[in-house]
Amino acid sequence: MGVLAMTPVFELEGVGFRYPNAPALDGVSFSIAPGQCVALLGANGSGKSTLLRLLAGLAFAQAGHVRFQGGELTEAALADDAGGLEFRRRVGVVFQNPDAQLFNATVFDEVAFGPLQMGWSREQVLERTGEALRALDIEALRERPPYRLSGGEKKRVALASVLVLDPEVLILDEPTAALDPQSQARVIDFLFERLGERTVIIATHSLEVAREIADTCAVLSGGQLAAHGPAEGILSDEALLRSTHLLHVHRHRHGPGSAHSHPHQHS
Numbered sequence: 001m002g003v004l005a006m007t008p009v010f011e012l013e014g015v016g017f018r019y020p021n022a023p024a025l026d027g028v029s030f031s032i033a034p035g036q037c038v039a040l041l042g043a044n045g046s047g048k049s050t051l052l053r054l055l056a057g058l059a060f061a062q063a064g065h066v067r068f069q070g071g072e073l074t075e076a077a078l079a080d081d082a083g084g085l086e087f088r089r090r091v092g093v094v095f096q097n098p099d100a101q102l103f104n105a106t107v108f109d110e111v112a113f114g115p116l117q118m119g120w121s122r123e124q125v126l127e128r129t130g131e132a133l134r135a136l137d138i139e140a141l142r143e144r145p146p147y148r149l150s151g152g153e154k155k156r157v158a159l160a161s162v163l164v165l166d167p168e169v170l171i172l173d174e175p176t177a178a179l180d181p182q183s184q185a186r187v188i189d190f191l192f193e194r195l196g197e198r199t200v201i202i203a204t205h206s207l208e209v210a211r212e213i214a215d216t217c218a219v220l221s222g223g224q225l226a227a228h229g230p231a232e233g234i235l236s237d238e239a240l241l242r243s244t245h246l247l248h249v250h251r252h253r254h255g256p257g258s259a260h261s262h263p264h265q266h267s
């Protein structure tokens with residue numbers, strides 16, 4: 001293994017970010033190695049989406065450093081045309097709300113959009129778009145307008161439009177949120193089959209999703225990194241999961257007069 005293979009895909013060092021009226025991230029440091037599948041866990045408002053936006057080069061650290069393969073991710077670095085386009089091809093992002101990223105007239109146009117932007121040949125665009133439609137099982141939807149699809153179908157179109165570029169890094173914000181259980185299982189299966197050698201970062205508050213696909217977990221709480229390490233250790237640390245609001249404690253009845261409370265996992 002050469003020195004390059006050891007360079008982290010992403011390196012966060014003391015990262016801070018705040019919105020005009022709200023702090024979002026404070027002193028976050030950790031690295032993501034090539035090929036890792038990281039679950040970014042945390043309650044609502046803990047800073048997951050903000051952190052993903054920084055990794056995706058859609059926002060920039062106001063304190064500390066975010067490095068992609070050793071180079072600092074700055075607005076200036078991405079503004080350079082070649083650097084920006086190359087970064088966008090290598091790092092694919094699927095937002096939480098697919099409506100924010102589906103804007104073409106048909107599913108086919110949606111999936112072909114990225115390849116066209118990359119300036120690939122007509123044959124290559126057709127071939128890769130066809131492959132992506134097949135891979136996500138949405139060929140039958142190719143002439144449909146994306147905005148008329150179901151939530152699960154939209155997610156698969158959004159995934160296809162990103163996977164078609166064969167990115168080395170896949171960033172997913174709550175990929176199963178707002179889907180019914182069957183669509184959730186379907187999206188997880190599709191992801192699982194297509195992760196391959198990719199580096200994947202998934203923001204989720206579902207411990208089930210983390211258990212199924214992550215090898216590493218990073219837990220955010222109030223914009224700070226509460227824990228980071230191998231998935232098994234973190235996902236079995238009840239005290240940590242409870243204190244970061246990933247496990248609920250609530251009361252329920254086990255027969256007459258025996259209400260009591262114990263940690264309870266909601267998926």
Ligand SMILES: Nc1ncnc2c1ncn2[C@@H]1O[C@H](COP(=O)(O)OP(=O)(O)O)[C@@H](O)[C@H]1O
Pocket residue numbers: 019020021022023024042043044045046047048049050051
């Ligand atoms: N566009 C925004 N403008 C102002 N505040 C925001 C914005 N997006 C997120 N926030 C705030 O930043 C904090 C972190 O939010 P976010 O990164 O969306 O967390 P999560 O994805 O874990 O729910 C929260 O306090 C949230 O209210």
Ligand SMILES: [Mg+2]
Pocket residue numbers: 048049050096173
């Ligand atoms: Mg979020």
